[in-house]
Amino acid sequence: AQSVAQPEDQVNVAEGNPLTVKCTYSVSGNPYLFWYVQYPNRGLQFLLKYITGDNLVKGSYGFEAEFNKSQTSFHLKKPSALVSDSALYFCAVRAPDAGKSTFGDGTTLTVKP
Amino acid sequence: GAGVSQTPSNKVTEKGKYVELRCDPISGHTALYWYRQSLGQGPEFLIYFQGTGAADDSGLPNDRFFAVRPEGSVSTLKIQRTERGDSAVYLCASSLQGYTEAFFGQGTRLTVV
Numbered sequence: 001a002q003s004v005a006q007p008e009d010q011v012n013v014a015e016g017n018p019l020t021v022k023c024t025y026s027v028s029g030n031p032y033l034f035w036y037v038q039y040p041n042r043g044l045q046f047l048l049k050y051i052t053g054d055n056l057v058k059g060s061y062g063f064e065a066e067f068n069k070s071q072t073s074f075h076l077k078k079p080s081a082l083v084s085d086s087a088l089y090f091c092a093v094r095a096p097d098a099g100k101s102t103f104g105d106g107t108t109l110t111v112k113p
Numbered sequence: 114g115a116g117v118s119q120t121p122s123n124k125v126t127e128k129g130k131y132v133e134l135r136c137d138p139i140s141g142h143t144a145l146y147w148y149r150q151s152l153g154q155g156p157e158f159l160i161y162f163q164g165t166g167a168a169d170d171s172g173l174p175n176d177r178f179f180a181v182r183p184e185g186s187v188s189t190l191k192i193q194r195t196e197r198g199d200s201a202v203y204l205c206a207s208s209l210q211g212y213t214e215a216f217f218g219q220g221t222r223l224t225v226v
Contacts, residue, residue: 004155034214043117044156044204044217090155099144100169101215103155
């Protein structure tokens with residue numbers, strides 16, 4: 001069985017500061033990992049993914065994520081947060097031979113001016 | 114181009130009634146997914162189509178739930194004898210292949226009263 005844990009329901013940061021949203025996963029085999037963002041009254045939007053290759057993945061809006069196999073983690077990061085980054089963030093994992101993705105319960109990011 | 118379209122955006126139905134939820138994926142996307150999202154939780158996998166066939170329906174909670182994709186494009190999620198516990202946002206997503214990021218629609222909010 002595959003699973004995702006997002007240990008923080010809420011993350012609060014000041015604008016301009018770096019942000020980290022944590023994610024750990026469990027899956028059989030090499031994982032496919034994803035981050036999605038959900039703004040109020042809008043659908044889930046893809047941010048970035050790790051399939052293979054470089055452990056540091058860069059995505060949309062200046063976000064990046066680091067795949068750490070030994071810690072089974074895929075934390076989302078951004079060097080300098082913007083107020084407009086405030087949203088609900090979901091981490092997801094998929095086994096390489098499956099179509100099913102398992103999502104975490106989400107982390108609400110609030111960036112204050 | 115057009116994104117994933119889901120209709121209706123909201124559906125209120127009485128307990129015991131039958132409902133159909135429609136998903137129009139992005140043109141050319143062969144993979145289509147249905148998820149269900151309850152308040153405060155991440156999306157929960159229901160079913161995955163590759164073309165016209167259901168490649169994985171392990172997430173359908175019981176035999177009241179059924180989905181079809183007869184021509185490999187539009188999909189319909191059908192729920193018989195609805196129960197109050199079926200109330201949730203039903204999300205549809207599509208992707209070019211089975212193993213890349215998914216593009217989500219805005220969902221159908223189903224309320225069973």
